[in-house]
Amino acid sequence: MSRDKILAALRQNQPELVPLPAAMPLERVEILELQAKFKAMAEGIGSTVHLVDEFAAIHPLITARFSGEKRIVSTIKELVSAGIPAFEFDSDPHSYEDVDVAIFKSNLGVAENSALWLTEDQMGIRVLPFITQHIVMVVPLSAIVPDMHTAYQKIGEAEYDFGTFIAGPSKTADIEQSLILGAHGPRSMTIFIYA
Amino acid sequence: MSAPTKTHPELSAVFNKDEERVNWHDETLWWIRQKRDKSANSIPEWEVLREKASQIKSNALSNLAGYLVSFEEKAKANGIIVHWAADAQEHNQIVHQILQKHGIRQLVKSKSMLTEECHLNEYLEKQGLEVIDSDLGERIVQLAKEPPSHIVLPCIHKKKEEIGDLFHQYLGVAAGTSDPQILTEAARVHLRETFLTRKAALTGVNFAIAETGEFVVCTNEGNADMGAHLADVHIACMGIEKIIPKRKHLGVFLRLLARSATGQPITTYSSHFKKPRAGQEMHLVLVDNGRTIQMGREDFRASLKCIRCGACMNTCPVYRRSGGHSYHNAISGPIGAILAPNLDREKYADLPFASTLCGSCTNVCPVKIDIHQQLYKWRQVIVQEGYATSAKKMSMKIMNYTLSSPGVYRTAGKAGRWVLKYIPFAVNNHFNPWYKQRDMPEVPKESFGEWYKKNVK
Amino acid sequence: MKRVGLFIPCYVDQFYPNAGIATYQLLKKLGLDVTYPTGQTCCGQPMANSGFEHLTQDCNQLFVDNFAEFDYIVSPSGSCVLHVKEHLHTEKSEEKAAAVRTKVYELVEFLVDILQVKNLKxxxxxxxxxxxxxxxxxxxxxxxxxxxxxxxxxxxxxxxxxxxxxxxxxxxxxxxxxxxxxxxxxxxxxxxxxxxxxxxxxxxxxxxxxxxxxxxxxxxxxxxxxxxxxxxxxxxxxxxxxxxx
The missing domain is CATH 3.40.50.11810 (Rossmann fold)
Structure with a gap:
């Protein structure tokens, strides 16, 4: 059986145990500095960032930006209104193929690369953040951490079935290194950071 | 094992017939190297990070059997079906059987260098199945019926006009289109249709976590996720060396991977697959295909640390001027040249020699593989195992005889500068490759030795 | 006074004697005791880099015989010096070879690190x-x-x-x-x-x-x-x- 053959060959050929290194020291950075860094990184990779003083300011901005879109879904119930319908679960992921805008709440953002962490329970359904034409992410300022080391410290041993870091709209530069936003996933990413 | 029809020197000679194109290829990749530099320089602790990554990989390799067992146990508990494949053929058969079981004849596949290494597409197509590559670059080379020329940038050798022609022929784009925006949009429409209609999706794996049984797939396009989350069956294929011990180690590797590859701070998507979604079947194939043998070669073991970022290709002055296809192997460039001889010394005997040993690859490697030192060491192995051509062997023996005896050296030197005949830049005096495009050094009236004798002693 | 053995690589000897002469004169100007051992030929790098390191034994032995006696070995070629530092081994006198590996210098590093030259005329x-x-x-x-x-x-x-x-x-x-x-x-x-x-x-x-x-x-x-x-x-x-x- 290949499994046993492979494991036996490894046990024979792998070297003496090499210890793991000490972890990288965790950075402590001022929150305002984190916000500025996050915004700069996000804009650098094609996202739009809105800094708002309170959560209530987000709804009108979304409506203004996406009023022309046909199918909008929000997985954040506080943002649901006549213009922004709530996400409704359908076990067939294909049923979301015509979603124009999908809205998610992230509780972890990383300043060094503007990645936002989403787990399946925050997505409604796994395919949604990818299949939607435009993605909107809402993240509290207090959820922004300096770097990936701190991010994984925060994730810790959390249980999730599926989780992903998303940094910007989907993109490709496969044709002569010309950067094109909107490869297979969202064409744009709008981020709201609220205090 | 079969010998290649053409070697790296022959294939790069062909590539170099169009100098303008070589310039374009070189500049494009150099630009990516510069983006990598800028990105690396934005992290003051970059060199420490590389060292940590290298050490984590050392640990992972030194306990790979243990980590694989732990990974398998966790993955199974998470509901993932785990398979083990000793070689490429077994890997291909496993994938085929999974598809057969579900009566699936069409597969959408995101980037996986492992499946390139195993020639999965050819295998499945021979069985009458259809495979569509969903990474834009991979789709382009697939339409062109070529292998990828770069592990991260599969169609970096193609000009937009050529891509336009392909899309005109296969996707119905208007003739003469070369705007990357329009071409990308055409591919988006074409592949969205593919994603929505395929029952099975295959992805690669960037990292697999022994501690949790989850695996991570990184893309910019979102194609791995589109495929996997829409399909009834998700098959992920990985080389056994992709295991890292703990989830928190992703912090180190995800900081390095995209910055090294393209200069991006992180890929757009870093997706952590832990359990299949409700109603979905998730398979994971663990592949050896020579890796356990490489593990036993102390000098070359560190090559298994590779995280497939492609930085060594972008920085390699030879790769930039010879193109990925000149390496006639699924993985090209410096890392390909140290991985390939493990599988077939005869077929890939030329690859470790396709380098000036300048060492730039080693310096950009995010996991600090001593690539250029391994190229040097493979040269010794290849020669000792008898794969050096006999002509080269002869000239080397003559040179060694001359250089190891001062008497012969002086006489030969006087008798018309033996070096002209036997030193490496003029090994072949019948058809001197130095002289084709370069002048020979002028022969001075006296050697340094003669000057010294006259003027000092 | 420390003794410097001048290592002039084979192709410099044959084609670029002026580089060798300049190296010799420069070191003399800086007041050093410089000797060019006339039995030297080559460091063996051309062979080793071509995969024939196993053929370089005689070459290496010759190198050790020529240079073991010096305090410093200096050469106007970074590549040859690196080869000696990394790959010079002999069966007969490995101890001497080890010493040679540590005292061989490329000219620039010798001038900057050892002589600490600050004011060249x-x-x-x-x-x-x-x-x-x-x-x-x-x-x-x-x-x-x-x-x-x-x-x-x-x-x-x-x-x-x-x-x-x-x-x-x-x-x-x-x-x-x-x-x-x-x-x-x-x-x-x-x-x-x-x-x-x-x-x-x-x-x-x-x-x-x-x-x-x-x-x-x-x-x-x-x-x-x-x-x-x-x-x-x-x-x-x-x-x-x-x-x-």
């Missing part, structure tokens, strides 16, 4: 392009490497800065390989030539009158290209510039 009123030879740079750390996130330094530049009238030009790619690579230059003729042409061009478009460096083999390669292109630009070993005026 040299004059060379020309625009000069500095080629960072890979083995000297990445192997012997003569200059910080552009791939690393680390503070910049350059030992050859430190010396060239002491030369009166010399203007160092900037290059678009500060430390790209010239494509010589030993047997690479004939085995991989097409790529080697293209690399050489590109490297030379960087110097030419930035106005170099001379291209210099600490490794004659790279300079020989670029000279071959320059001459074929009928260029007036010349190559000079760094010793020749440091010894000029």
């Amino acid at each position: 040299a004059k060379f009123p020309h625009k000069v392009g500095l080629h960072q030879s890979c083995h000297g740079q990445r192997g012997l750390l003569l200059t910080q490497m552009s791939e690393l996130v680390a503070p910049y330094f350059s030992k050859p530049q430190q010396l060239l800065a002491q030369v009166e009238g010399l203007e160092l030009i900037d290059l678009k790619r500060e430390d790209e390989c010239c494509g010589f690579g030993g047997t690479f230059c004939v085995v991989e003729e097409a790529v080697s030539v293209k690399m050489g042409k590109d490297r030379v061009k960087d110097h030419l478009v930035n106005g170099a009158e001379y291209i210099t460096g600490a490794d004659m083999s790279c300079l020989m390669h670029m000279e071959g290209i320059l001459k074929r292109e009928n260029s007036k630009v010349k190559v000079l070993h760094i010793a020749e510039i440091l010894n000029a005026g």
Whole structure:
């Protein structure tokens, strides 16, 4: 059986145990500095960032930006209104193929690369953040951490079935290194950071 | 094992017939190297990070059997079906059987260098199945019926006009289109249709976590996720060396991977697959295909640390001027040249020699593989195992005889500068490759030795 | 007084005696006791880099026999020095070989690190392009490497800065390989030539009158290209510039 053959060959050929290194020291950075860094990184990779003083300011901005879109879904119930319908679960992921805008709440953002962490329970359904034409992410300022080391410290041993870091709209530069936003996933990413 | 029809020197000679194109290829990749530099320089602790990554990989390799067992146990508990494949053929058969079981004849596949290494597409197509590559670059080379020329940038050798022609022929784009925006949009429409209609999706794996049984797939396009989350069956294929011990180690590797590859701070998507979604079947194939043998070669073991970022290709002055296809192997460039001889010394005997040993690859490697030192060491192995051509062997023996005896050296030197005949830049005096495009050094009236004798002693 | 053994690589001996002479004269000017052991031939690198390290035993033994007695072994070639440092082993006298490996120096590192030369009396009123030879740079750390996130330094530049009238030009790619690579230059003729042409061009478009460096083999390669292109630009070993005026 290949499994046993492979494991036996490894046990024979792998070297003496090499210890793991000490972890990288965790950075402590001022929150305002984190916000500025996050915004700069996000804009650098094609996202739009809105800094708002309170959560209530987000709804009108979304409506203004996406009023022309046909199918909008929000997985954040506080943002649901006549213009922004709530996400409704359908076990067939294909049923979301015509979603124009999908809205998610992230509780972890990383300043060094503007990645936002989403787990399946925050997505409604796994395919949604990818299949939607435009993605909107809402993240509290207090959820922004300096770097990936701190991010994984925060994730810790959390249980999730599926989780992903998303940094910007989907993109490709496969044709002569010309950067094109909107490869297979969202064409744009709008981020709201609220205090 | 079969010998290649053409070697790296022959294939790069062909590539170099169009100098303008070589310039374009070189500049494009150099630009990516510069983006990598800028990105690396934005992290003051970059060199420490590389060292940590290298050490984590050392640990992972030194306990790979243990980590694989732990990974398998966790993955199974998470509901993932785990398979083990000793070689490429077994890997291909496993994938085929999974598809057969579900009566699936069409597969959408995101980037996986492992499946390139195993020639999965050819295998499945021979069985009458259809495979569509969903990474834009991979789709382009697939339409062109070529292998990828770069592990991260599969169609970096193609000009937009050529891509336009392909899309005109296969996707119905208007003739003469070369705007990357329009071409990308055409591919988006074409592949969205593919994603929505395929029952099975295959992805690669960037990292697999022994501690949790989850695996991570990184893309910019979102194609791995589109495929996997829409399909009834998700098959992920990985080389056994992709295991890292703990989830928190992703912090180190995800900081390095995209910055090294393209200069991006992180890929757009870093997706952590832990359990299949409700109603979905998730398979994971663990592949050896020579890796356990490489593990036993102390000098070359560190090559298994590779995280497939492609930085060594972008920085390699030879790769930039010879193109990925000149390496006639699924993985090209410096890392390909140290991985390939493990599988077939005869077929890939030329690859470790396709380098000036300048060492730039080693310096950009995010996991600090001593690539250029391994190229040097493979040269010794290849020669000792008898794969050096006999002509080269002869000239080397003559040179060694001359250089190891001062008497012969002086006489030969006087008798018309033996070096002209036997030193490496003029090994072949019948058809001197130095002289084709370069002048020979002028022969001075006296050697340094003669000057010294006259003027000092 | 410490004794210096002058190691002149085979191709420098045969083709570029002036680089050897300049090295000898420079070291003498700096007041050193310099000897050129006449039994020397080659370090064995051409063979080893071609995969024939196992054939270099006699070569290595000869090297040890010639140089073991000196306090320092100095050579105007980074590549040959690196080879000796990394690969010189002998069956008969490994202890001596080990000692040789630690006391062999490339000229620039010897001048900067050991002699700590701060005030060279040299004059060379020309625009000069500095080629960072890979083995000297990445192997012997003569200059910080552009791939690393680390503070910049350059030992050859430190010396060239002491030369009166010399203007160092900037290059678009500060430390790209010239494509010589030993047997690479004939085995991989097409790529080697293209690399050489590109490297030379960087110097030419930035106005170099001379291209210099600490490794004659790279300079020989670029000279071959320059001459074929009928260029007036010349190559000079760094010793020749440091010894000029």
